[in-house]
Amino acid sequence: MTVSFATAPPLSASRVMAVMEESQDDIFIIDRRNIVEYMNPPAYRALGFSAAPVGRPLRNCFSSSAWPEIEQDINHARRAQRPVYRERSIPFAQRERWMGAWLTPIDDDNGERTSVMGIARDITQRHELAQLLAEQHNLFEALITASPIGILLLNGASDWMCELSNPVARQMAGATWIDGAGLDDAWPALAQAVTPILAAACRSDGSSTADVDVSSRHFSVTAVRLRLPGRPGNRVLLLVTDVTDRRALEQQLLHADKMDAIGRLAGGIAHDFNNLLTPILGYTDLVSSTLAADDARRRDLEEVATAARSATALTRQLLTFSRKQVTKPSAIDLNDVIRSLHGIVRRTIGEDISVIMDLSPTLHRTVADRNQIEQVVMNLCVNARDAMPLGGTLTISTANTALTHASCGMLGSVPPGEYATLTVSDSGTGMPPEVQAHIFEPFFTTKGPGKGTGLGLSIVHGIVKQAGGCISLTTAQGRGTSFAMYFPRTDADVAVSRDEAARPVPRANGGETVLVVEDNEGLRRLAERLLRNGGYRTIAAQNAGEALELARSFSGKIDLLLSDVVMPDVDGVTLANQLTRQRPTMRVLFMSGYTGADVARHTVLPHHAALLQKPFTRDSLLCALRTVLDAAPREGAANS
Numbered sequence: 001m002t003v004s005f006a007t008a009p010p011l012s013a014s015r016v017m018a019v020m021e022e023s024q025d026d027i028f029i030i031d032r033r034n035i036v037e038y039m040n041p042p043a044y045r046a047l048g049f050s051a052a053p054v055g056r057p058l059r060n061c062f063s064s065s066a067w068p069e070i071e072q073d074i075n076h077a078r079r080a081q082r083p084v085y086r087e088r089s090i091p092f093a094q095r096e097r098w099m100g101a102w103l104t105p106i107d108d109d110n111g112e113r114t115s116v117m118g119i120a121r122d123i124t125q126r127h128e129l130a131q132l133l134a135e136q137h138n139l140f141e142a143l144i145t146a147s148p149i150g151i152l153l154l155n156g157a158s159d160w161m162c163e164l165s166n167p168v169a170r171q172m173a174g175a176t177w178i179d180g181a182g183l184d185d186a187w188p189a190l191a192q193a194v195t196p197i198l199a200a201a202c203r204s205d206g207s208s209t210a211d212v213d214v215s216s217r218h219f220s221v222t223a224v225r226l227r228l229p230g231r232p233g234n235r236v237l238l239l240v241t242d243v244t245d246r247r248a249l250e251q252q253l254l255h256a257d258k259m260d261a262i263g264r265l266a267g268g269i270a271h272d273f274n275n276l277l278t279p280i281l282g283y284t285d286l287v288s289s290t291l292a293a294d295d296a297r298r299r300d301l302e303e304v305a306t307a308a309r310s311a312t313a314l315t316r317q318l319l320t321f322s323r324k325q326v327t328k329p330s331a332i333d334l335n336d337v338i339r340s341l342h343g344i345v346r347r348t349i350g351e352d353i354s355v356i357m358d359l360s361p362t363l364h365r366t367v368a369d370r371n372q373i374e375q376v377v378m379n380l381c382v383n384a385r386d387a388m389p390l391g392g393t394l395t396i397s398t399a400n401t402a403l404t405h406a407s408c409g410m411l412g413s414v415p416p417g418e419y420a421t422l423t424v425s426d427s428g429t430g431m432p433p434e435v436q437a438h439i440f441e442p443f444f445t446t447k448g449p450g451k452g453t454g455l456g457l458s459i460v461h462g463i464v465k466q467a468g469g470c471i472s473l474t475t476a477q478g479r480g481t482s483f484a485m486y487f488p489r490t491d492a493d494v495a496v497s498r499d500e501a502a503r504p505v506p507r508a509n510g511g512e513t514v515l516v517v518e519d520n521e522g523l524r525r526l527a528e529r530l531l532r533n534g535g536y537r538t539i540a541a542q543n544a545g546e547a548l549e550l551a552r553s554f555s556g557k558i559d560l561l562l563s564d565v566v567m568p569d570v571d572g573v574t575l576a577n578q579l580t581r582q583r584p585t586m587r588v589l590f591m592s593g594y595t596g597a598d599v600a601r602h603t604v605l606p607h608h609a610a611l612l613q614k615p616f617t618r619d620s621l622l623c624a625l626r627t628v629l630d631a632a633p634r635e636g637a638a639n640s
């Protein structure tokens with residue numbers, strides 16, 4: 001079908017002129033030399049003229065900096081012989097404005113298409129809006145890109161299409177691109193886990209949060225119902241935080257707290273128990289020494305003493321676990337300790353198990369209590385033996401390890417640095433996760449009644465912690481177990497170890513005076529009695545103040561101070577320092593005892609201090625006393 005229109009008569013030139021003059025757009029016409037042929041009022045006013053600059057070059061209407069680009073655009077239109085559109089910022093008389101202009105080649109009077117008509121419009125406002133929008137978009141992009149939280153914008157009631165995601169979310173999902181895909185396809189494991197909270201957020205028209213486990217990681221996920229003005233649809237913003245590391249740390253802290261609480265309890269019991277055992281052992285000794293050698297009651301008393309010594313061993317273990325035991329750390333070479341234990345390890349584990357020792361020849365030294373390290377190695381070896389009932393291989397190795405920030409994060413509580421590592425591995429049964437979770441707790445054992453106390457590893461844990469180290473465990477059921485212990489490196493020289501047990505028990509001798517300072521009255525009286533029995537003179541005080549007073553008024557020589565380490569008010573170490581200043585030749589022997597949880601810092605003795613473990617027996621007391629009294633005097637202070 002053909003539609004025909006009646007041909008309208010052409011507009012008169014005056015009407016065309018009127019249209020141009022009244023137009024709100026800026027209109028101009030220039031000839032082939034860019035001389036202005038026409039310019040309407042809005043245009044010339046904007047350019048700062050009161051009348052059209054007809055006959056003048058257009059370049060004179062603009063600043064010299066703006067003109068070259070305008071000229072370029074005009075020439076472009078002329079060359080192309082078609083209209084071109086350009087947007088430019090142009091400095092006008094009053095202010096800079098963004099202009100959008102159509103430049104259209106038109107015929108000149110000779111019918112040649114060399115003139116150009118320009119129709120320009122102020123687009124400053126639109127331009128500023130676009131710029132603002134772009135800035136906001138960039139800001140938005142930057143924010144969601146920088147966010148450490150995974151962000152997903154989901155749309156749809158059932159298939160939850162990802163409209164938008166940030167890099168963290170894509171990384172968590174293990175996908176490079178998920179925008180436009182359904183959550184089911186993009187991140188199937190998460191999709192399943194979050195269905196309930198997506199539904200809950202929609203139902204409540206608010207937000208819903210849950211912790212979900214996805215592909216062995218823990219996520220905290222929040223779904224927020226989103227209403228976007230002008231954009232229909234059912235949208236939910238999903239915020240996903242990976243809390244795996246935080247969870248692990250929480251577990252560690254919880255575990256540490258629990259161990260600490262158990263430690264305090266165990267330490268408290270052990271202390272009181274120790275104070276009861278000391279008189280039991282002491283008075284047994286005393287009574288025994290008054291009986292004739294063939295008196296049958298001696299054997300009965302020996303039974304009492306044996307039982308008390310077993311109890312002593314148990315309390316010592318508890319004190320070690322609770323880290324309340326007074327230790328004498330010194331620089332040691334772990335290799336030395338291990339080598340010295342080779343024989344006893346061999347005998348302990350039996351013939352079905354082969355022992356491999358792989359010791360680093362350049363091992364860092366570390367600061368620890370040698371006896372305690374022996375205890376660590378023995379406990380681990382015994383456990384390894386029990387885990388290999390059908391035989392296997394026990395490997396004890398040492399190595400130097402430099403822990404970085406990253407590796408420390410995995411190990412928990414030690415700072416980065418150089419460590420000497422001691423590893424005890426076996427090819428035994430290994431442990432399932434439910435056993436691994438509890439092995440460091442005291443009294444946790446999987447061994448039958450009477451077979452294990454469950455104290456072994458809790459003691460190992462306590463000792464390693466006390467030495468400033470940490471333990472890592474690698475095990476899997478049926479695949480053996482490996483305990484790696486990291487001890488901080490020291491550059492101090494290894495002290496020459498003295499074999500205390502090899503020395504004969506000295507009998508009491510000569511009339512020396514001992515100042516006994518002990519706040520427990522029973523213990524103080526016992527110590528005095530044992531000492532007097534052993535031929536010493538004693539003076540006694542129940543605290544540091546009293547001891548200082550006594551020492552001041554005592555005119556004779558005090559040969560030795562026998563003091564408890566931790567006492568109310570002033571501790572034994574401080575007292576010893578004060579007294580040896582007044583009496584430089586006086587020797588010092590500390591007795592170790594329980595420390596309250598808050599005075600644990602007192603438990604590290606000066607490097608050269610002599611120490612008598614409680615509960616003590618007559619022999620151990622007299623033996624320690626002689627050792628200290630007979631030692632060559634040290635320079636400076638006595639033996640503090």
Ligand SMILES: Nc1ncnc2c1ncn2[C@@H]1O[C@H](COP(=O)(O)OP(=O)(O)OP(=O)(O)O)[C@@H](O)[C@H]1O
Nearest residue numbers: 383384387439445446447452453454455456457481
């Ligand atoms: N090398 C190992 N292989 C497999 N399981 C182990 C190993 N070491 C420890 N365990 C597990 O850890 C538990 C706790 O060990 P721990 O040394 O604290 O106590 P125990 O050996 O049972 O008793 P105790 O050492 O007091 O005689 C053990 O009962 C055992 O289940």
Ligand SMILES: [Mg+2]
Nearest residue numbers: 379383456457
């Ligand atoms: Mg054990």
